[in-house]
Amino acid sequence: EAATPGALPADLAALLQLPARDASDARGSPPSAAGGKFKHRPRVRQEWRQLSVDMRKRVARAFWTLKTTSREEGRVKYGAHFNNYDELLMLHACAVRDPRCDQGHAGPQFMTFHRLLLLKLEMSLMAVDCGIKALPYWDMGKDAASGAYRHTSKYIFTHKYFGSFNGTGPANTVIDGLFKNWPIAEYDASKYGPGSPLASESRCAAMGWFAGSKAITCPSCCGKEDCTCPAGYVNKTYMRSHDDCTLTTARQPDDPTSPNALKLGGTYEIVFND
Template sequence: MQSLVYLLALTSAATAALLPRVAPNLPASAFPTFSHLTQADFEAGKDNVTASPTTFTPFALDASPASAACSANPNVRIEWRSYPTSSRLGFIAAIKCMMAQPPSGNFPPSTSRYEDFARLHQMYMPNIHGNPKFLIWHRYFLWTFEMALRDTCGFWDPLPWWDETLDAGNFHNSDMFTNTAYFGHLPGPDANGNPVCIISGAFAGLTCHIGPGSSNTPHCLSRAVDESLTAQCNSGFVQTCNSRGDYASMESCSEGGPHAYGHDGIGAVMSDVSASPSDPIFWMHHSFIDHNFRIWQNVDPARTTTINGDDHFGVPLTMNTIVNVGGLGPNVPISDIMNTMSGIQIGAHTFCYKYSY
């Protein structure tokens, strides 16, 4: 009998050793979620955003050898379903590489180069949310992260993007979550309505040191999918937003519509307004949002050379407004990044990309 008990104890210990060590799981109430309106509300204009012609600042970009070179050979972001397996694995490996790099020291209490990005996002709230600076700032934030993957971890494949309209209401069945080589599973909440720590996939057992909210309490990477919310990341809702004629109005719909529903639908760490980049799926979600922004711009070339709306401080945005990413990349004027095909040189890299469709 004693031998059997000893054997069971050894088996239990061995099993525990194989499982990832998980930081404390925080309740759903710990994560400050995104605010959103329904598609019907946006169609009715209940976000109360109107065009602002007095702050609408045109800026004409002359044709240049740089833009011509970009058009001839752009970096094409590939939708996940068409993204080769080798590139998928390389992308995941590059993110893990960033997590293994020491922090810059400029964003305490970040514990890695990866968490520098999460901490920056947290520090810049609310300047980068709840106002028209949101879309253009996050475009540059995503691109800066992409360049860090290249410079720090040698990732040179095209960046993937996620067409969430094809998975709306069914995020958890995407192979991004079901394939254990990728982002880890997307569970529903537990019996008490709380999120679940992720113990599968490439980021199993990940400890997040940034967040929740403005605090920095170590906690596990957790999720709690609500497919009634992810269902709002559909093509009809995207079209509602993209049918708006000026930047500030389109931005309001995009941010408070598919963007907010995607974050809150995945739940927990991703629903944390301040520290959502702690979940690596953040970058895939924001590739979707930037894609929708780019599709809106494709309708009218003027949409790549003009902007309107006021920032968090009530200051009108112009094409000369500086976008700051806290030293993770150079500060740039909006005019440099409003057109993803500008071909403008930013630091050691050329700002030049489009989407596969």
């Protein structure tokens, strides 16, 4: 079985290589828990297409650092504001799975919950690279069927940004763009569930309300018909809310059996006007 990717791919590392900088523009100096260099700094969030090529690379590299660095290692290296990407994912998934009702959506809490989650993400990115001034946003209307960027070089679903709209790799995995071959973490209760460091911050994690979903088949048979998994193989559980089997992010918006068929989210075609 192929191992789940966990490090920045070599070709992507080369793509995101940044120019040398002087000492006044250091990256990754740890902020203090009390606020440090974040205190009183106005932040202007820009749309992804407004970022310079250099800043786009910096943000992408910081995202990859959040993804591939544990909480423990990250907080030693980058300070108390660092959060592992999959821990942030867990906080979002947990809000949905709360048995009392969805605590993050379908109500007035939507705005406050997501503002706090995005702030934690923004602080994490800035902890990794203090040259990042704010979390960028995506103006999805620009990429709608009649959007201003739809048929231009600024279209978001290209190798310059988020990769192909329909994944072009095996089983529709996304193999181009700034986040190509983005690994899907395997669920581990010691990292994300009861008894994990996250449990002290999240009641949902402490109660184990979200524990991932078991893959429908082994990675070697993912997307294949008439395929037999190795003898004794037990399907693993991954940090996703549906029973997919890819080891990395996949996009197939037109798949009628996918969660996107419900039109609740994801990358299905955007049809409203810009």
